[in-house]
């Protein structure tokens with residue numbers, strides 16, 4: 001059985017020079033890590049592949065005979081299942097190698113000769129980032145659970161994620177005001193899977209109910225927006241990570257409508273955050289096209305008609321226009337990600 005208290009974070013050091021390798025090992029061990037070493041790139045990759053779930057940080061020299069550090073970085077990026085934090089060992093004035101390492105996929109660097117204080121700070125940064133990513137995995141797992149309980153599939157999460165990416169990327173191209181960046185496009189898509197995370201706080205009996213909700217029940221179900229918004233706001237306040245704030249906006253406001261008739265706050269028009277306006281559209285679009293316990297899948301002709309009728313009512317007109325420009329891509333995504341099995 002794994003005992004969490006006995007686990008020390010593992011770092012792999014790949015360095016061909018023995019003195020440098022041993023020195024680095026000693027310094028890192030003093031900081032409380034378990035250190036594995038490899039004396040060349042090939043051995044380094046082999047050691048990492050054997051235990052990639054435990055080795056979350058790799059420090060690799062760049063210039064080594066045969067398999068060099070750049071190949072190590074490429075190989076790890078190609079094989080990793082969980083993000084491995086890679087630090088390149090560079091000589092202080094070799095800017096060219098440093099830039100090449102970072103553009104190949106290294107996350108950070110440690111300059112030789114190694115200064116202990118610098119190493120401590122850089123490793124602290126590495127662990128902070130890995131912790132955020134672990135948070136991310138945990139939160140995505142909760143999102144799947146919430147979706148499953150709420151009668152939505154993981155395919156729905158994947159489709160809506162891709163629709164979000166298409167819409168946000170198109171809006172970025174359309175507008176030249178720099179408000180939407182590539183990072184924002186990626187973050188909106190990543191965070192979209194959390195839209196119904198608040199359903200974890202709604203009783204099973206309601207989520208699984210097949211008939212219509214009574215007005216009182218509906219009020220309870222609507223609370224999933226506030227619950228989800230709070231979960232993500234709490235995480236944001238603990239970590240300061242901006243993408244969680246985006247997740248908060250999506251979870252809280254994905255049922256707001258353009259004309260102000262949505263919930264939980266009856267926000268109107270541009271007062272609804274952009275990510276939530278996008279989410280609202282793709283969620284409804286995908287739900288109409290999917291079979292549910294209480295309804296059949298609607299044909300695309302019906303969905304198109306509905307979307308146009310709701311333009312300026314439920315949906316932001318800009319987003320409906322954006323959908324219009326990308327319709328073939330939407331249909332491709334829908335075909336590529338069908339429901340895995342007959343769910344109902």
Ligand SMILES: [Fe+2]
Pocket residue numbers: 195196224254255
């Ligand atoms: Fe929802």
Ligand SMILES: [Fe+2]
Pocket residue numbers: 152156195196283
């Ligand atoms: Fe949904």
